Amino acid sequence: MKIEIETHRDGETAIVDYSYERREPNEKPMILDVLLQAQATTMPDLAFRYGCRARNCGVCTVDLNGKPRVACRARIREGDRISPVNTLPVLADLVVQRDGVARQMRDRLTGAAPGNDFNQDPPEDYHELTACIECYACLQGCPMHARNLAEGAENDPRDGYTYGSPFSLLKLQLLRLDPLSTEVSREQALEHAKALGLDTCKDCAGCKCGVGIDLMGKVVRQMLAAVGE
């Protein structure tokens, strides 16, 4: 099976033709199977992230023919191309710098104070949102995140991105849904969403989640409604 793997190393980009050997006659390999075999054979220094091989840890996302896929549980076919996700800066080969997305949430989160009564059931949506594995597939096509990458945008991902993404809104919406949050922290969560560029969502057709969470219905529209949009 012929696969193209895009590599980036020390400033140089290349496309490597890799020939995947099926391990069973009818094997339908996942993207990660190809990367692991390449590393074990002809490309021992290939840089890529992976963790659990079972779509739980969220770190192995790559682009397959330009679309973000969780590599351990997405199939690959003859002639496909694997490249780093195109929404974050490349560090090496298929590894991108994810840090700027999470880091923008610094000083925007709170914990519940000790002494609170923890024995409260959250609304069902709360659990729907904690299904997020942080794969960052939702950055693709997101006009809010795109503002970070636009020409002239002043951003050092190491300090956290200026503009948000469906992921950061999801984290803030969790705070809003948490029965233990105070009214003040709910308000603050909404203010943070506005500061991260929630207004960008008004005219957006919708975001796409890598694990099937209804981001538009459960996060974005909820927040837009709360700010009266």
Add this chain to the structure above:
Amino acid sequence: MTIEVEWRDYDVIVVGSGGAGSMAARAAADDGARVLVVSKDPVGCSDTKISEGNATVRAVATDGDTEETLSENIRMAGGNLPVQSITDAFAKDSQSAFDLFRAQGLRPAIDHDRDGPKATPMAFGGHNHRRSVGLPNHGIAFAHAGWNAVVQGNGVDYLEDAWFLDLVTDEGDDGESRIVGGLIYHASAGTLIAVRAPAVVIAAGGLSTLFFPKTDTMRGNTGDSYAIAARAGADLVDMEQCQFLPFCIASPPSYEGLLVGEPASASYLGVLRDKNGKVILDSVYQRTRAECSAAIMRAVADGRGSPNGGAYLDMTGNKVLPRSGPYFMRYLETCLPAAYRNARQAFSKPVAKCEEPWEVRPSAHYHMGGLRADADGAAVKGQGDGDRALGIKGLFAAGQAMGGLFGANRLGSTSLTEVSVFGARAGRAATALARASTAKVDDAAFTPLIEATTARFGQVGTVAAATLKLELQQQAWDAIGPARTADGIAGIAGLFASLTERLDSVAIPGYATWNQSFIEFEELRNLLESGKAVAAAAGERDGSLGGHVRLDRGEISVFSTPYSTVVHRDENGGYVARRETRPRTPFKKLVSYKVKEDWRRLQSKWFRYLPASVKDRKLEARYQAIMGTPDGAAPEIEPGSDDAAIAEKKAA
């Protein structure tokens, strides 16, 4: 080129950002420490995140579940190897430690009658009380809480894509070994960061990547915790105790090693068979994981294994009964949802529906051994349970990195409690130590490590570390994996020596930003250290006990004097093992425990020979007692379909 070195100062460094690291960091910062979390994977992407998401919370379902009961339960299950002060701490803090996750947004279902988290319907493997709490979204729910604890700031700084390379120690004013900091490779920035800090909490997980197949435990489990501690001169305890989960996928390859079942999920009539259909283990649901793994590996060693190096878990007996059969399928699905999801994705339909046996094989999962520590996770040395004053001052461990809690066998659902109990304890103890520390640090103590590390960038060589890693994995499985012999354990020394020598022939380019070759090199170095420690301990343990299965020796009797193995690294890089005897559970208790266990087994054996119709009715009643009336069957998945490649089906 020369890689740049940046200097920083903190009170406490926490290595690892999983459950233990995040709780350690939060506890330390809440006590006023300036904390740096160092994580090689993205923050929170850890074994806590990929876990089944069940935590042990004492007395959550029954009032009679005292601290003594839980503490003793852990020690007896662990073959009397666990240290009592540590199991006592676990039992004492299990409720408050669970609330540390709740303070960061973990929201379990509530049992309003008992005004507390709702317990799972059955006692988890090995527990003598029902005391586990499960979460929707499993470990991912815990990971959200841990992530929140770190990313929010409030006294915690963090680095991800950052490999903590080694501790720096010196001999303080009193001439005793103490921590002065550590060196970090920050891959995304392409720099080395030298951090001065009087206390370091190691919470960097286990060593499952020493083996393949492994479960879904993170790739990053390259033994960093143990290697870093051992190189600084610390003692490691019970290192031969690797937990292999027995029921993992043997084929197809994309799923190899992933968990599909536990002894309990095999339910009342599940048995293990060899390739000839002969029962090699009955009453599977009452067995420990180690017993099941041993039965499979013995069959494989005798040439009676399945085509992909395992055996068959046959649950068809549960399925065929007309009344109780439908309950069984529902039970299987609710008992271990993530594992059953793996089965449905990987197996053919008749197999996933338990109409045919499952081909399973053991897979590396959790490490019970670790840094020899006290109940605050502080490094100890010396006789018996050890003494902090003799250990390395300022060195702490938490979570899988720490030994002494589980000994020879870990009870189900305990590790998510372990991370918060000992994460918080280590974080607080490290802060107290840092606050009392006034001694000056001479930066010269960092020089040899910085020079040696810098010299690796641009190392001319002929071999890739990733290739050597695979060689090590393969031989480690055979020699110090789920089935061991004296010859195998002794024989791997040759490979260790040759790989250690070849470290200097690994090719490492000179560039600084995300140098994958350097990363692989460092991880290989840590895997090698851990492998040596496991082999030394395994050589000392001269019979089968818990996670240490010797094919050439029998089971160590529960009535013999228990001992832990303690290993340390000598100045030549070799590992030296010795024994520390442990107090045995009083004879009367052991006998009563044995009698009860034998009685339970006898009952379950006898049960299998009842007429089918009687069995069926009795089972139906048992299932109803556990989970009520079943509603809706588990969805069916066609292997090779989009449902089996879930990331594709739900892709953006």
